[in-house]
Amino acid sequence: MKVEQISIFIENKSGRLAEVTQALGESNVNIRALSLADTSDFGILRLIVDKTDLAKDALKERGFTVNKTVVVAVEVPDHPAGLASILTILDTGTVNVEYMYAFVERCGGNAVIIFRFDDPEAAIDILTRNNINVLEGERVYSM
Amino acid sequence: MIWNDEFETLPREAIEALQFKRLKQTLERVYATVPFYRNSFKQAGVTPADIRSLDDLRKIPFTYKQDMRDNYPYGLFAVPLDQIVRIHASSGTTGKPTVVGYTKRDIDMWSELMARSFAAAGATSTDVIHNSYGYGLFTGGLGAHYGAERLGASVIPMSGGNTQKQMLIMKDFGSTVITCTPSYSLYLAEALAEEGIDLSELKLRVGILGAEPWSEAMRAEIEAKLNIKAIDIYGLSEILGPGVAIECIEAQNGLHIWEDHFIPEIIDPSTGEVLPYGEKGELVITTITKEGIPMIRYRTRDITRILPEPCICGRTHVRLERLSGRTDDMLIIRGVNVFPSQIESVLCEIDGVEPHYQLIVDRDGNLDTLEVQVEVNEQVFSDEIKVMQALNNEIRKQIKDLLGITCKIRLVEPKTITRSEGKAQRVIDRR
Numbered sequence: 001m002k003v004e005q006i007s008i009f010i011e012n013k014s015g016r017l018a019e020v021t022q023a024l025g026e027s028n029v030n031i032r033a034l035s036l037a038d039t040s041d042f043g044i045l046r047l048i049v050d051k052t053d054l055a056k057d058a059l060k061e062r063g064f065t066v067n068k069t070v071v072v073a074v075e076v077p078d079h080p081a082g083l084a085s086i087l088t089i090l091d092t093g094t095v096n097v098e099y100m101y102a103f104v105e106r107c108g109g110n111a112v113i114i115f116r117f118d119d120p121e122a123a124i125d126i127l128t129r130n131n132i133n134v135l136e137g138e139r140v141y142s143m
Numbered sequence: 144m145i146w147n148d149e150f151e152t153l154p155r156e157a158i159e160a161l162q163f164k165r166l167k168q169t170l171e172r173v174y175a176t177v178p179f180y181r182n183s184f185k186q187a188g189v190t191p192a193d194i195r196s197l198d199d200l201r202k203i204p205f206t207y208k209q210d211m212r213d214n215y216p217y218g219l220f221a222v223p224l225d226q227i228v229r230i231h232a233s234s235g236t237t238g239k240p241t242v243v244g245y246t247k248r249d250i251d252m253w254s255e256l257m258a259r260s261f262a263a264a265g266a267t268s269t270d271v272i273h274n275s276y277g278y279g280l281f282t283g284g285l286g287a288h289y290g291a292e293r294l295g296a297s298v299i300p301m302s303g304g305n306t307q308k309q310m311l312i313m314k315d316f317g318s319t320v321i322t323c324t325p326s327y328s329l330y331l332a333e334a335l336a337e338e339g340i341d342l343s344e345l346k347l348r349v350g351i352l353g354a355e356p357w358s359e360a361m362r363a364e365i366e367a368k369l370n371i372k373a374i375d376i377y378g379l380s381e382i383l384g385p386g387v388a389i390e391c392i393e394a395q396n397g398l399h400i401w402e403d404h405f406i407p408e409i410i411d412p413s414t415g416e417v418l419p420y421g422e423k424g425e426l427v428i429t430t431i432t433k434e435g436i437p438m439i440r441y442r443t444r445d446i447t448r449i450l451p452e453p454c455i456c457g458r459t460h461v462r463l464e465r466l467s468g469r470t471d472d473m474l475i476i477r478g479v480n481v482f483p484s485q486i487e488s489v490l491c492e493i494d495g496v497e498p499h500y501q502l503i504v505d506r507d508g509n510l511d512t513l514e515v516q517v518e519v520n521e522q523v524f525s526d527e528i529k530v531m532q533a534l535n536n537e538i539r540k541q542i543k544d545l546l547g548i549t550c551k552i553r554l555v556e557p558k559t560i561t562r563s564e565g566k567a568q569r570v571i572d573r574r
Contacts, residue, residue, distance in 0.1 A: 005526070011559065041553050042519075046526055064556065065521055067521060067525070116526065116527070
């Protein structure tokens with residue numbers, strides 16, 4: 001039920017994002033979803049790709065600092081208050097959301113949101129108990 | 144005013160005759176008493192007897208700061224410890240400090256040279272000298288203090304820090320001369336303005352500023368903001384401490400180096416070749432009267448040139464052009480001595496951080512700025528911004544705790560800091 005995400009440390013200077021995407025392209029890795037968090041000096045690029053290990057190796061080879069983290073992909077009803085209902089469930093379950101971002105593709109009629117939790121196991125447990133659909137990694141990578 | 148009329152205005156030939164006589168005595172003494180010098184002379188195939196003129200000095204090998212570290216702590220002392228009455232050391236919390244010792248006569252000579260320096264800066268026995276150089280292992284505080292007493296002035300042993308108190312005392316005690324770093328003098332000027340203390344409430348008229356490199360632009364600013372004459376003073380603990388050379392208030396153009404006690408040479412730092420007067424290079428100093436720890440052809444790593452032209456003040460000793468840089472490993476940031484190795488030790492103590500770093504020193508307005516670039520590896524990298532910011536804050540706090548200065552931490556990608564085969568270039572000084 002968990003999804004692997006790679007994160008890349010990127011200095012705030014021109015051309016770095018292009019280099020990341022180029023490296024992935026050359027390794028025939030396809031980006032499924034991404035989010036970029038930035039400060040004045042650096043950014044952290046988070047990616048869900050179709051071939052996680054291959055992508056990680058390709059970027060490491062180019063000298064990037066890369067980490068792999070576990071995130072959770074959640075189906076969210078695509079209507080007003082859809083996301084709110086899920087966050088309320090998480091909140092009552094006292095699970096912390098570190099950050100989240102939206103998936104480009106939809107799953108059936110639903111949106112897909114990537115969540116980074118402090119405790120992914122607990123989060124998955126709460127979500128499934130509340131009949132929220134949590135997507136399998138394999139499913140996400142090939143979306 | 145000239146403090147020691149006899150020696151400060153000696154004719155050229157007399158200076159050189161005196162230098163040669165004292166040089167010979169010094170060389171013979173170190174050859175006999177300091178194994179390090181005996182070995183280095185022998186390796187160069189030279190004995191004191193081979194030195195038949197001042198020009199022959201170039202046959203003698205250089206002495207480097209590393210030699211002091213290698214002979215830590217007392218290896219270069221030329222007298223037994225019972226004749227040493229004072230010990231100073233350069234700061235070096237992690238790297239070994241360099242240690243210097245003074246005999247009674249050395250302290251006497253130092254006091255004389257500092258008194259000459261005060262006089263050259265226009266100070267007299269009627270002045271109230273506000274000494275804001277740090278007292279302690281650092282030579283600045285005590286060096287200036289003894290000179291001020293020798294001059295007969297009233298010296299206030301302020302030491303550094305506690306600006307509120309400095310301002311109060313300066314105002315109430317009627318300080319007329321301040322000794323501190325140039326950057327502290329500006330800091331003080333700003334603090335006085337903030338406090339609403341008008342310059343007319345102060346009696347300050349001269350600042351004797353040193354212990355860090357500064358520019359003519361900064362002088363103009365200090366003189367305007369404090370309404371004083373700002374005088375550049377030069378010294379280094381290996382040679383003596385403050386009072387090796389100083390500008391005269393008459394010319395404020397070049398620092399007279401006391402040639403009856405020191406022989407200055409300018410060399411090409413890469414070849415070691417001695418350069419003629421007027422050419423820019425590394426300053427090399429030989430002490431010719433010091434007893435405790437004589438230094439023979441010491442590589443100061445300070446870049447300057449020797450100006451031999453006669454000076455309007457009447458002193459015959461040559462002048463050093465304002466020092467334009469230091470190839471030294473030590474940085475002086477806001478008056479604080481910073482060794483790259485200290486930053487390195489901070490980084491090494493933080494879990495996962497590798498000592499791949501670079502220090503960028505710059506000047507923003509009049510304030511020195513330090514940026515520490517640290518490479519981010521997988522161990523410290525996190526996908527969460529807050530974790531990275533915590534790392535940033537942790538490094539900054541540790542450096543602040545150790546050195547007392549605030550710096551900016553910039554996390555950079557791995558391998559962005561240039562690797563070098565030999566000595567890493569840890570420092571980029573843009574000041």
